[in-house]
Amino acid sequence: MRTGKEYLEALNDGRRVWVGDEFIDNVATHPKTRAFAKLTADFYDLHHRPELEDVMTFVDEDGVRRSMMWFKPTDKESLRRKRRYHETVLRNLGAGAAPRSPDVNNSVFRTYVDDPRPWSDQSVGTDGRDLVPGILEFCDLLREGDLNAAIAFVDPQTDRSRDSAQAESPNVHVVSTNDDGIVVSGVKSVATGAVFADYINLGTFYKPGVTSEQIVFAGVPANAPGVTMINREANGRDGEETEHPMSSQGDELDTTIIFDNVFIPWERVFHLGNPEHASYYPQRVFDWVHYQAVVREMVRAELMLGLALLITEHTGTYAIPPVRARVSQFVGFMQTLKAHVVASEEDGFMTPGGTYKPNVLMFDFGRVFYLENISRLTAELLDLCGRASLVFPTEGQWQNPEFRPWLEALQSGPVGRPHDRLKISRVIRDYFMSDWGDRMAAFEGFNGTPILLIRELTIRRAEISAAGPIADLARSICGIENPERPEQTEYLAQAEYARLQDSAAGR
Structure with a gap:
C-alpha cells in the first residue's frame, strides 16, 4: 500500500x-x-x-x-x-x-x-x-x-x-x-x-x-x-x-x-x-460519491453538536433550560442524518455486478436535509457562542505576561481551562467564519448536484414515475386500474443499464 x-x-x-x-x-x-x-x-x-x-x-x-x-x-x-x-x-x-x-x-x-x-x-x-x-x-x-x-x-x-x-x-x-x-x-x-x-x-x-x-x-x-x-x-x-x-x-x-x-x-x-448515455449513466457513477457525502455531513453534524455543547458548557449558558433546548436542535440534526445513512444501508440492493448499493433516494434526501438546515444551524451555533466566536485573543497576546491575567479572567467559566475556550473558538471561527469555512460550505452546496438538481434527478430515477409501481398504492386507493406500462412510458424507456443502478425496483 x-x-x-x-x-x-x-x-x-x-x-x-x-x-x-x-x-x-x-x-x-x-x-x-x-x-x-x-x-x-x-x-x-x-x-x-x-x-x-x-x-x-x-x-x-x-x-x-x-x-x-x-x-x-x-x-x-x-x-x-x-x-x-x-x-x-x-x-x-x-x-x-x-x-x-x-x-x-x-x-x-x-x-x-x-x-x-x-x-x-x-x-x-x-x-x-x-x-x-x-x-x-x-x-x-x-x-x-x-x-x-x-x-x-x-x-x-x-x-x-x-x-x-x-x-x-x-x-x-x-x-x-x-x-x-x-x-x-x-x-x-x-x-x-x-x-x-x-x-x-x-x-x-x-x-x-x-x-x-x-x-x-x-x-x-x-x-x-x-x-x-x-x-x-x-x-x-x-x-x-x-x-x-x-x-x-x-x-x-x-x-x-x-x-x-x-x-x-x-x-x-x-x-x-453519445449524449444520451451522458444523460443517464454519469449521474449514477456519482452515487458512491454522494453516499460518502451524507456520511461526511453526518460527521460534520456531530462536530457541530460537540462544539455547541463545549462552548455553552465553557460559558455556563448550558445551565439555562432554553439554551439546552436550542442545543437539542443539533442532536436532531445529527440523528436525522444518521437515520438517512443507516436507512440507505438497510434498504440497499444488489447491482448487476454484485455490489450491494445503498438506497439512493435515502442518502440523496439526507443531503437535501443537510443543505436545507445547515445555514440555519450555523447561525444558531454562532448565536450560542456569542462573542466567544469572534472576540478572543491571539496566542501571542495570551502568552504576554502583562495581558495574561486579564485575558484568563475573560475566558474563565464554570468548567474547563480558560485556554481551552480559545481552542474551541478557533475551530468555530475557522469552520464557520472564514474564507476557508465559507468555501467548505459552498462546496457542500454544489458538490456534484445542488438541491434543485437532486430533486429534479430524483424524478428521473427508475422507480419514480406515475406509470411505475411507486404509484400503485395511490391507484388502488383511487380505484384506478394498473397500466400496462407501454414501452413509451418514461418508467420503461429509461436505459436499462441506468435503471439497474437505481434500485431493486429497476429490475
Whole structure:
C-alpha cells in the first residue's frame, strides 16, 4: 500500500499548476499547496497505523492487503464496514477538511467496474473498439498503485437561455482521432483537488445542446503534455496551526483545467460521443460519491453538536433550560442524518455486478436535509457562542505576561481551562467564519448536484414515475386500474443499464 512519503514524491512530476498568480514548481513543497498535500499524505499513512488495520484495510481474494477504498461491499454488513472506513478517514482528517480525499474520488470507478459494458457499447466514433478492457485495466492501475483520480466533469457555464450555446462552449471536445487514440482540447471549469491527484477522471454531465464531440470520458495523467491547472487563490493558512487549526490544514483548491491538444490513448478512453448515455449513466457513477457525502455531513453534524455543547458548557449558558433546548436542535440534526445513512444501508440492493448499493433516494434526501438546515444551524451555533466566536485573543497576546491575567479572567467559566475556550473558538471561527469555512460550505452546496438538481434527478430515477409501481398504492386507493406500462412510458424507456443502478425496483 502506498505511503504518504511515496505520494508526496509522486507529486513532483512536472505538472503545470498555477495558484492565483503564482506558478507552483512542486505541489508537495510550495507554501500555497504543501499543507493540503501533507493532509492527503496523512490519508495514505492512516492505512499503515497498526491500530487501524482492521478498519482501514482488507485482504482481497488473492491474499493481498489493500486500502479499503478498493473494497467491494457485497452485503449490508460489508457496506457498513465501508462506511466505518469513510468515517475513520473523516474523523482523522479534520471532520471533512478534505471532502475529495482519494477514497471519495476513486469511488466513482465502483460503477465503471460494476457494469463496464454499456460504456463501450453505447460509444459513438470508436470504430467498434471494445473499451471495456481499458476501463478494467485503468481501474487495476489505480488499485495497484493506490493512485488518486480527481473528478473533472463540470463544464464551463454557458448561456443558459438557449441550447445552441452549448455547442459554442469551450468544453473539452474531440479534435481528432487516429489508430492510437484521440486528441482533445477545451476546458473543465471545476475539478476539485486535481492539483493533488495522480490522474484526471475526465467526464461529461449532460446538458441540452451538448454535441457528440463534447462527450468524452477518459483517464488523463495530471502531468500530461498540454494539461494546465489554473486555481483560485488559496484559502489555507500555511504554518498557522495554533491560531488556525482547521484552515492551516490546507485548501484542496477548485481547479480549472485547460486541455490544449492533449493526446489520450484508446486504452484510457472509457466512453465517447453519445449524449444520451451522458444523460443517464454519469449521474449514477456519482452515487458512491454522494453516499460518502451524507456520511461526511453526518460527521460534520456531530462536530457541530460537540462544539455547541463545549462552548455553552465553557460559558455556563448550558445551565439555562432554553439554551439546552436550542442545543437539542443539533442532536436532531445529527440523528436525522444518521437515520438517512443507516436507512440507505438497510434498504440497499444488489447491482448487476454484485455490489450491494445503498438506497439512493435515502442518502440523496439526507443531503437535501443537510443543505436545507445547515445555514440555519450555523447561525444558531454562532448565536450560542456569542462573542466567544469572534472576540478572543491571539496566542501571542495570551502568552504576554502583562495581558495574561486579564485575558484568563475573560475566558474563565464554570468548567474547563480558560485556554481551552480559545481552542474551541478557533475551530468555530475557522469552520464557520472564514474564507476557508465559507468555501467548505459552498462546496457542500454544489458538490456534484445542488438541491434543485437532486430533486429534479430524483424524478428521473427508475422507480419514480406515475406509470411505475411507486404509484400503485395511490391507484388502488383511487380505484384506478394498473397500466400496462407501454414501452413509451418514461418508467420503461429509461436505459436499462441506468435503471439497474437505481434500485431493486429497476429490475
